[in-house]
Amino acid sequence: MVAEQGTVWLSPPGMQEGSIDFAQNIPELLHIHLPLSHFSSSEFDNDTGNCAIDALGYEEAYEDPLLAEIGYAVASELKAETSAGGLLVESLASSLAARLLQKRTSAPRTQLLPCRTHQGLDQRRLSRVLDYIDTNLEGDLSLECMAMIACLSKYHFARAFRQAVGDSPHRYVSARRLERAKALLIRSDRPLVDIALSLNFSSQANFTRAFKQATGHAPGRYRQAAGYVHPSPL
Known part of the structure; x- marks a missing residue:
């Protein structure tokens, strides 16, 4: 979930439904739902598997400029659809999953980062x-x-x-x-x-x-x- 100002809320799988109270009006709020397949080992050519998903924890109201930019790009595509918008969103989803693995997990980064490849x-x-x-x-x-x-x-x-x-x-x-x-x-x-x-x-x-x-x-x-x-x- 990305607000207009770039504030991010991360809710991993298994979280029960809840509510968030805002102290002021927020003009825009974008909900992004990533399928679990985006965190699979085949997505990143390594053995992240379920450990990556389990390592994601709930976080509220934190700032991440890269996640915010990804959110803005998705919102822009939704407002003015392009002929290759599906490809753009697919690519952004992969980047979003990689960013979450890189910055928002409790497991060692070396276990979660996509493997480097010379291929x-x-x-x-x-x-x-x-x-x-x-x-x-x-x-x-x-x-x-x-x-x-x-x-x-x-x-x-x-x-x-x-x-x-x-x-x-x-x-x-x-x-x-x-x-x-x-x-x-x-x-x-x-x-x-x-x-x-x-x-x-x-x-x-x-x-x-x-x-x-x-x-x-x-x-x-x-x-x-x-x-x-x-x-x-x-």
């Missing part, structure tokens, strides 16, 4: 991942599937991908989807709402906002400027 994305793995992304731009893309293709945990895949490509998975996918949108606008007369939904935008309005932000033009105006002409009926 990255060589050219063969990177090519497989990029081919998978291009093939599935008009469909669902998940960080988990990309990581499986690269034979890495989600936590390490996101970092290895950034090192190899120079951008995070969700930013790369967002850019590729916008490029695909440009091609669809120029080469076809598909309705804008159809293009928006096929590229995983939640609505035509969100597609229009993202497209205009990236290109300076609304999709319809971009199509007109590109000179698309409806084919004449036979």
Whole structure:
């Protein structure tokens, strides 16, 4: 749970329902629920297991700038959904779990930190991942599937991908989807709402906002400027 000012409340599994009293009004409050799978050994390529979850203790009203930034990023995505928002939230969830293991556990840090790995994305793995992304731009893309293709945990895949490509998975996918949108606008007369939904935008309005932000033009105006002409009926 993250308040607007960056104050954090941590409630681990097994806590009974309770209440929190606030001394003053808080404009925004974000509840983040992490599945237990985010703390599994396969998530971090080590043997954290149940000991990591058991080591998490209840804490109230503490400050953690990194957790606050993660919360702000999640809230921003909820307010203005993007085409690769699912990938962003998946990556943020992994970072959030890692931060909790690193800073908020009572067990020795050496037992809970993700194992360092020298395993990255060589050219063969990177090519497989990029081919998978291009093939599935008009469909669902998940960080988990990309990581499986690269034979890495989600936590390490996101970092290895950034090192190899120079951008995070969700930013790369967002850019590729916008490029695909440009091609669809120029080469076809598909309705804008159809293009928006096929590229995983939640609505035509969100597609229009993202497209205009990236290109300076609304999709319809971009199509007109590109000179698309409806084919004449036979």
